[in-house]
Amino acid sequence: MRRAHTVEQVRSAEADLMARLPEGTLMQRAAAGLAATCARLLPRVYGSRVLVLAGSGDNGGDALYAAARLARRGARVSAVLLSPEKAHAAGLAALLAAGGRVTADQGEFERADLVLDGIVGIGGRGGLRPEAQPFAALPRRGRVVAVDVPSGVDPDTGEVPGVALRADVTVCFGTYKPGLLIDPGASYAGVLQLVGIGLELPPAPVAVLQHADAAALLPLPGAESDKYRRGVVGVAAGSARYPGAAVLAVAGALRGGAGAVRYAGTAAAEVVRRFPEALVTAGGPAEAGRVQAWVVGPGSGEGVRELLPEVLAADVPVLVDADGLAELARLGPDALAGRSAPTLLTPHTGEEARLLAGAEGGAPPAADGLAAARRATARRLAAAYRATVLLKGSTTVVAEPDGTVRVNPTGTSWLATAGSGDVLSGLAGSLMAAGLGPLDAGAVAAHLHGLAGRTAAAGAPAAALDVAEALPEAWRTVRSAGAGR
Ligand SMILES: NC(=O)C1=CN([C@@H]2O[C@H](COP(=O)(O)OP(=O)(O)OC[C@H]3O[C@@H](n4cnc5c(N)ncnc54)[C@H](OP(=O)(O)O)[C@@H]3O)[C@@H](O)[C@H]2O)[C@@H](O)CC1
Ligand SMILES: [K+]
Numbered sequence: 104m105r106r107a108h109t110v111e112q113v114r115s116a117e118a119d120l121m122a123r124l125p126e127g128t129l130m131q132r133a134a135a136g137l138a139a140t141c142a143r144l145l146p147r148v149y150g151s152r153v154l155v156l157a158g159s160g161d162n163g164g165d166a167l168y169a170a171a172r173l174a175r176r177g178a179r180v181s182a183v184l185l186s187p188e189k190a191h192a193a194g195l196a197a198l199l200a201a202g203g204r205v206t207a208d209q210g211e212f213e214r215a216d217l218v219l220d221g222i223v224g225i226g227g228r229g230g231l232r233p234e235a236q237p238f239a240a241l242p243r244r245g246r247v248v249a250v251d252v253p254s255g256v257d258p259d260t261g262e263v264p265g266v267a268l269r270a271d272v273t274v275c276f277g278t279y280k281p282g283l284l285i286d287p288g289a290s291y292a293g294v295l296q297l298v299g300i301g302l303e304l305p306p307a308p309v310a311v312l313q314h315a316d317a318a319a320l321l322p323l324p325g326a327e328s329d330k331y332r333r334g335v336v337g338v339a340a341g342s343a344r345y346p347g348a349a350v351l352a353v354a355g356a357l358r359g360g361a362g363a364v365r366y367a368g369t370a371a372a373e374v375v376r377r378f379p380e381a382l383v384t385a386g387g388p389a390e391a392g393r394v395q396a397w398v399v400g401p402g403s404g405e406g407v408r409e410l411l412p413e414v415l416a417a418d419v420p421v422l423v424d425a426d427g428l429a430e431l432a433r434l435g436p437d438a439l440a441g442r443s444a445p446t447l448l449t450p451h452t453g454e455e456a457r458l459l460a461g462a463e464g465g466a467p468p469a470a471d472g473l474a475a476a477r478r479a480t481a482r483r484l485a486a487a488y489r490a491t492v493l494l495k496g497s498t499t500v501v502a503e504p505d506g507t508v509r510v511n512p513t514g515t516s517w518l519a520t521a522g523s524g525d526v527l528s529g530l531a532g533s534l535m536a537a538g539l540g541p542l543d544a545g546a547v548a549a550h551l552h553g554l555a556g557r558t559a560a561a562g563a564p565a566a567a568l569d570v571a572e573a574l575p576e577a578w579r580t581v582r583s584a585g586a587g588r
Contacts, residue, residue, distance in 0.1 A: 339387075359574075361534075484502070
């Protein structure tokens with residue numbers, strides 16, 4: 104699991120540790136790890152051109168000390184000081200002593216084999232300042248290594264107010280920062296490299312599953328399993344107008360680990376024609392038989408008005424998507440107040456805006472603003488509805504009402520295709536029926552769905568059904584990383 108901590112948590116852990124260690128120890132640990140990564144990225148250190156962009160704080164200090172280490176190994180190092188009068192004095196002295204020099208020539212950025220972005224780290228707020236902004240747009244020949252955080256990215260939220268320096272590699276210290284895992288910040292961070300510096304940290308508020316973590320959560324059948332023990336998922340989706348959403352949600356549900364899929368709704372004939380293994384009724388959820396979780400909403404159309412309250416009244420986990428979310432936004436959070444089983448909401452940003460308006464009153468907030476602050480808004484929505492929220496996007500954010508967040512980066516923009524969300528809903532509902540809690544179900548579903556999207560697309564457009572059909576391959580990929588479970 105990749106775990107990320109907030110700036111406040113890092114500062115507190117740093118203060119505890121610094122009180123016990125000689126001054127400067129942490130910065131030397133950080134600089135040593137940073138220099139080692141830089142050395143690995145260069146074909147050879149001796150003779151390489153390295154440019155340091157050094158801001159006024161300790162982030163600049165890390166970069167200057169790391170560059171001094173490279174200079175001692177023969178690199179030709181220059182430093183641009185963005186606030187010359189406030190540059191980290193000891194770091195600069197170390198660099199100069201090692202043979203580095205100060206430059207004001209921006210052209211060195213283009214000529215460098217490697218650029219160290221030490222403009223600003225976890226102390227940065229409000230985006231890149233004017234003196235640093237040109238570097239975000241300059242052409243580059245070498246790699247850019249961000250020190251702790253790509254400068255211009257908000258370390259806690261991933262927001263990018265203005266421009267930021269796009270990194271090929273981000274070397275972060277002690278722990279990942281949420282802004283490195285959540286878009287838009289994540290898209291500036293490149294490959295993430297963690298350097299341990301000995302911080303003792305509290306439980307992480309933000310985490311990303313790796314394959315092995317997902318593998319450990321996958322519901323696998325045992326020798327005693329029958330379809331009921333593996334869980335039965337109900338799908339209440341589709342309508343005469345949108346039968347395809349039912350087919351796609353069932354396609355996802357069949358690949359989610361539940362032992363059986365029951366379908367209730369007017370698309371029963373289409374569903375069973377496509378998937379003879381589905382147990383279907385053309386009636387409502389009450390006629391479907393017993394299930395351990397429901398998926399409601401994809402393509403439901405106006406029928407959702409009766410459907411949603413009926414499904415929400417069931418004492419099992421419920422996933423609400425698409426038309427179900429529009430109806431929930433109309434009803435507001437009170438519609439969930441009587442529920443004791445978990446509820447998982449799976450909005451995209453537009454649906455999120457309507458749900459927030461349904462909870463907070465007023466007009467739906469602007470989608471652009473919501474997309475820029477995904478962690479904060481997913482948490483806000485989860486708290487308002489006291490439900491788990493899976494916010495779809497280039498990085499999917501799954502948030503619990505208590506603020507815990509999982510982020511999924513496995514997706515691809517090819518997944519932005521009609522019906523892909525219906526597959527995800529079926530999949531996540533199936534995982535809940537198989538026994539996963541809503542946070543795990545949402546995170547594992549997003550992980551598998553993203554991988555399946557990559558397999559299905561492989562550089563070309565993929566249709567939603569292709570994504571569903573690639574899910575077994577995604578399971579195998581994840582399980583092969585999960586040490587033979
Ligand atoms: N935590 C740890 O355990 C360890 C932390 N370490 C390192 O320290 C880093 C944090 O250092 P930090 O606290 O000095 O903050 P930092 O990010 O360098 O910025 C500071 C100054 O920048 C300025 N400034 C603000 N916003 C700005 C902007 N948008 N654009 C430009 N400038 C901006 C502002 O100064 P001002 O100009 O306003 O006076 C502010 O005071 C951390 O990321 C890691 O690299 C490691 O050494 C080892 C252990
Ligand atoms: K930085």
